[in-house]
Amino acid sequence: MEVNLRRDPPERVSRVMGMSHMRFNAEGRIVIQQDSWAPSDVLYCRIPVAGWLINKVKAGL
Numbered sequence: 001m002e003v004n005l006r007r008d009p010p011e012r013v014s015r016v017m018g019m020s021h022m023r024f025n026a027e028g029r030i031v032i033q034q035d036s037w038a039p040s041d042v043l044y045c046r047i048p049v050a051g052w053l054i055n056k057v058k059a060g061l
Contacts, residue, residue, distance in 0.1 A: 001016045001017075001037055002014070002015055002016075003016055003042050005042075014042045016037050016038065016042050017037065017038065018035060018036055018038070019035070019036050019037075020033065020034070020035050020036075021033070021034045021035075021036070040054055
């Protein structure tokens with residue numbers, strides 16, 4: 001998924017790993033669709049103290 005927050009310039013695009021889960025009925029139509037992604041990758045990392053802490057944890061302290 002590619003995300004560009006409103007406050008960011010148009011050229012600043014963040015890529016986030018995610019997945020979609022879909023279920024189909026007997027006719028082959030989608031009856032359930034759910035997207036999952038990690039908000040820490042694009043949102044929480046932009047909060048100054050939280051971003052620093054998340055990056056330290058990801059790097060293994």
